Amino acid sequence: MKVYDGVAGFANATGDVLGTSDWLEVDQARIDQFADATGDHQWIHVDPERSKDGPFGATIAHGFLTLSLLPPLLNQLYRVDNVRMAVNYGLDKVRFMAPVRVGSKIRLTATVLSVTPLDGAVQAIFESTFEIDGSDKPAAVVHSIVRYIA
Secondary structure, X not given: OEEEEHHHHHOOOOOOEEEEOOOEEOOHHXXXXXXHHHOOOXXXXXXXXXXXOOOOOOOEOOHHHXXXXXXXXXXXXXXXXXXXXXXXXXXXXXXXXXXXXXXXEEEEEEEXXXXXXXXXXXXXXXXXEEEEOOOOOOOEEEEEEEEEEO
Protein backbone atom coordinates (compact mmCIF):
# COMPACT_ATOMS: atom_id res chain seq x y z
CA MET A 1 0.00 0.00 0.00
CA LYS A 2 1.24 3.46 -0.90
CA VAL A 3 0.93 6.01 1.89
CA TYR A 4 1.05 9.75 1.24
CA ASP A 5 1.54 12.35 3.96
CA GLY A 6 -1.20 14.90 3.58
CA VAL A 7 -2.13 17.10 0.67
CA ALA A 8 1.48 18.21 0.21
CA GLY A 9 2.71 14.62 0.12
CA PHE A 10 0.09 13.64 -2.42
CA ALA A 11 0.57 16.72 -4.61
CA ASN A 12 3.30 15.04 -6.67
CA ALA A 13 1.57 11.67 -7.11
CA THR A 14 0.72 12.19 -10.80
CA GLY A 15 1.79 9.09 -12.69
CA ASP A 16 2.09 6.87 -9.62
CA VAL A 17 1.05 3.29 -10.25
CA LEU A 18 -0.84 2.28 -7.12
CA GLY A 19 -0.74 -1.45 -7.74
CA THR A 20 -3.30 -4.23 -7.69
CA SER A 21 -5.92 -5.16 -5.10
CA ASP A 22 -6.75 -8.61 -3.78
CA TRP A 23 -9.17 -10.76 -5.76
CA LEU A 24 -12.83 -10.48 -4.75
CA GLU A 25 -15.40 -13.14 -5.66
CA VAL A 26 -18.72 -11.82 -6.91
CA ASP A 27 -21.24 -14.39 -5.68
CA GLN A 28 -25.00 -14.58 -6.15
CA ALA A 29 -25.67 -13.35 -2.62
CA ARG A 30 -23.81 -10.08 -3.34
CA ILE A 31 -25.66 -9.68 -6.65
CA ASP A 32 -29.02 -10.30 -4.95
CA GLN A 33 -28.22 -7.82 -2.16
CA PHE A 34 -27.34 -5.18 -4.75
CA ALA A 35 -30.58 -5.91 -6.63
CA ASP A 36 -32.54 -5.47 -3.40
CA ALA A 37 -30.73 -2.24 -2.53
CA THR A 38 -31.32 -0.69 -5.97
CA GLY A 39 -34.61 -2.27 -7.01
CA ASP A 40 -32.97 -3.64 -10.17
CA HIS A 41 -34.20 -7.24 -10.30
CA GLN A 42 -33.66 -7.87 -14.01
CA TRP A 43 -33.55 -11.62 -14.61
CA ILE A 44 -30.00 -11.61 -16.02
CA HIS A 45 -28.87 -10.66 -12.51
CA VAL A 46 -31.20 -12.54 -10.15
CA ASP A 47 -32.67 -15.58 -11.92
CA PRO A 48 -30.01 -18.32 -12.15
CA GLU A 49 -32.35 -20.80 -13.87
CA ARG A 50 -33.52 -18.45 -16.61
CA SER A 51 -30.00 -17.04 -17.01
CA LYS A 52 -28.61 -20.47 -17.90
CA ASP A 53 -30.32 -20.05 -21.29
CA GLY A 54 -29.58 -16.32 -21.50
CA PRO A 55 -26.84 -14.49 -23.38
CA PHE A 56 -24.18 -15.07 -20.68
CA GLY A 57 -25.01 -18.65 -19.59
CA ALA A 58 -25.33 -17.54 -15.96
CA THR A 59 -26.33 -14.52 -13.95
CA ILE A 60 -24.09 -11.48 -14.16
CA ALA A 61 -23.31 -8.66 -11.77
CA HIS A 62 -24.92 -5.30 -12.38
CA GLY A 63 -22.44 -2.90 -13.96
CA PHE A 64 -23.13 -0.48 -11.13
CA LEU A 65 -22.37 -3.25 -8.60
CA THR A 66 -18.93 -3.56 -10.15
CA LEU A 67 -18.57 0.22 -10.06
CA SER A 68 -19.64 0.32 -6.39
CA LEU A 69 -16.66 -1.88 -5.52
CA LEU A 70 -14.27 0.88 -6.62
CA PRO A 71 -13.86 2.54 -3.18
CA PRO A 72 -13.14 -0.60 -1.13
CA LEU A 73 -10.74 -2.01 -3.73
CA LEU A 74 -9.00 1.34 -4.28
CA ASN A 75 -8.65 1.69 -0.50
CA GLN A 76 -6.48 -1.45 -0.52
CA LEU A 77 -3.96 0.33 -2.74
CA TYR A 78 -3.23 3.68 -1.11
CA ARG A 79 -4.19 6.20 1.53
CA VAL A 80 -3.59 9.88 2.16
CA ASP A 81 -2.87 10.52 5.84
CA ASN A 82 -3.24 13.80 7.72
CA VAL A 83 -6.17 15.22 5.77
CA ARG A 84 -9.51 16.34 7.19
CA MET A 85 -11.45 14.34 4.64
CA ALA A 86 -11.60 12.76 1.23
CA VAL A 87 -14.62 13.46 -0.96
CA ASN A 88 -15.75 11.40 -3.92
CA TYR A 89 -16.17 14.18 -6.48
CA GLY A 90 -17.48 12.07 -9.36
CA LEU A 91 -16.54 10.22 -12.50
CA ASP A 92 -15.17 11.41 -15.82
CA LYS A 93 -15.38 8.11 -17.67
CA VAL A 94 -16.90 4.69 -17.07
CA ARG A 95 -16.82 1.88 -19.60
CA PHE A 96 -18.27 -1.58 -18.91
CA MET A 97 -16.32 -3.81 -21.25
CA ALA A 98 -17.14 -7.38 -20.20
CA PRO A 99 -19.80 -8.95 -18.00
CA VAL A 100 -18.88 -10.25 -14.55
CA ARG A 101 -20.46 -13.69 -14.38
CA VAL A 102 -21.58 -15.00 -11.01
CA GLY A 103 -18.68 -16.70 -9.21
CA SER A 104 -16.06 -14.63 -11.05
CA LYS A 105 -13.19 -13.04 -9.19
CA ILE A 106 -12.34 -9.42 -9.90
CA ARG A 107 -9.52 -7.14 -8.80
CA LEU A 108 -8.52 -3.55 -9.37
CA THR A 109 -5.38 -1.94 -10.75
CA ALA A 110 -5.04 1.83 -10.51
CA THR A 111 -2.85 4.75 -11.54
CA VAL A 112 -2.97 8.40 -10.51
CA LEU A 113 -3.60 10.27 -13.77
CA SER A 114 -3.36 13.76 -12.31
CA VAL A 115 -3.28 15.78 -9.11
CA THR A 116 -4.43 19.38 -9.27
CA PRO A 117 -3.89 21.86 -6.42
CA LEU A 118 -6.96 23.67 -5.11
CA ASP A 119 -7.41 26.18 -2.30
CA GLY A 120 -6.63 24.08 0.80
CA ALA A 121 -7.03 20.83 -1.10
CA VAL A 122 -5.98 18.73 -4.07
CA GLN A 123 -8.09 16.96 -6.67
CA ALA A 124 -6.92 13.64 -8.05
CA ILE A 125 -8.09 11.72 -11.09
CA PHE A 126 -7.49 7.97 -11.02
CA GLU A 127 -7.65 5.44 -13.83
CA SER A 128 -8.83 2.13 -12.44
CA THR A 129 -9.27 -1.13 -14.30
CA PHE A 130 -11.44 -3.98 -12.99
CA GLU A 131 -9.82 -7.22 -14.13
CA ILE A 132 -11.73 -10.52 -14.31
CA ASP A 133 -9.75 -13.63 -13.37
CA GLY A 134 -9.18 -15.65 -16.54
CA SER A 135 -10.45 -12.99 -18.94
CA ASP A 136 -8.45 -11.02 -21.48
CA LYS A 137 -11.04 -8.22 -21.32
CA PRO A 138 -11.51 -6.07 -18.24
CA ALA A 139 -14.93 -5.75 -16.65
CA ALA A 140 -14.63 -1.96 -16.55
CA VAL A 141 -12.27 0.99 -16.87
CA VAL A 142 -13.07 4.02 -14.71
CA HIS A 143 -11.73 7.56 -14.36
CA SER A 144 -12.74 8.71 -10.89
CA ILE A 145 -12.20 12.02 -9.10
CA VAL A 146 -11.39 12.41 -5.42
CA ARG A 147 -10.73 15.63 -3.50
CA TYR A 148 -8.54 15.63 -0.40
CA ILE A 149 -9.16 18.50 2.01
CA ALA A 150 -6.22 19.65 4.18
